[in-house]
Amino acid sequence: MKFILALLIVLSVQYSFSQNNTGQEKVYFAQAMFNLETEAEMLMIQQKIRQNPFIQMVRLDYSTNKVFIVTNKLESFTEANLRALFLEYSDRIGCVQIGVFGVDDMLAYPI
Numbered sequence: 001m002k003f004i005l006a007l008l009i010v011l012s013v014q015y016s017f018s019q020n021n022t023g024q025e026k027v028y029f030a031q032a033m034f035n036l037e038t039e040a041e042m043l044m045i046q047q048k049i050r051q052n053p054f055i056q057m058v059r060l061d062y063s064t065n066k067v068f069i070v071t072n073k074l075e076s077f078t079e080a081n082l083r084a085l086f087l088e089y090s091d092r093i094g095c096v097q098i099g100v101f102g103v104d105d106m107l108a109y110p111i
Contacts (some may be wrong), residue, residue, distance in 0.1 A: 027056070027101040028077035030069045034060070035092045049085050067093070070101055 036042050039062045049058040049069070057070040069085070071077050083090035087089060097107050 002064075025073040025075055026103075027073055028071045028098060029101040029106065030067070030071075030077065030082045030091050030096065030098045031106060032067045032082065033065050033095040034067050034086070034089070034095070035065060035094075036089060038061070041089065045086060045089060048087070052085065055085070 059068040
C-alpha cells in the first residue's frame with residue numbers, strides 16, 4: 001500500500017512538473033521575402049544561419065526571393081531575431097510572418 005501511495009505521489013509530481021514546462025518553449029517558423037544582389041550572398045547567409053544552434057532548418061530561394069526558417073525550441077522568436085540572422089543584409093528583409101510551427105497558419109506569398 002505504501003508503495004502504491006509513493007508511486008502515485010511521484011507520478012503526480014512528475015505530471016505537475018511537466019505541466020509547468022509545457023508551453024514555455026515553442027518551435028517557431030518565420031517566412032519572409034528578401035532582396036539580395038547575388039546568389040552567392042544568399043548561399044553565404046544560408047550557410048551562416050545553418051550554423052546557428054537555435055535554427056533547425058533554413059531555406060532561401062534565390063529565384064523567388066523567399067526565406068523559410070524553423071527554429072529549435074525557444075521561449076520567443078521575433079522579427080528582430082530574424083533580422084539579426086541576416087547580419088548586414090537585415091534591411092533587405094520584408095513581408096515577415098512569424099508564428100508557432102504546427103499551430104499558426106502560414107500565409108501564401110504571391111509567386
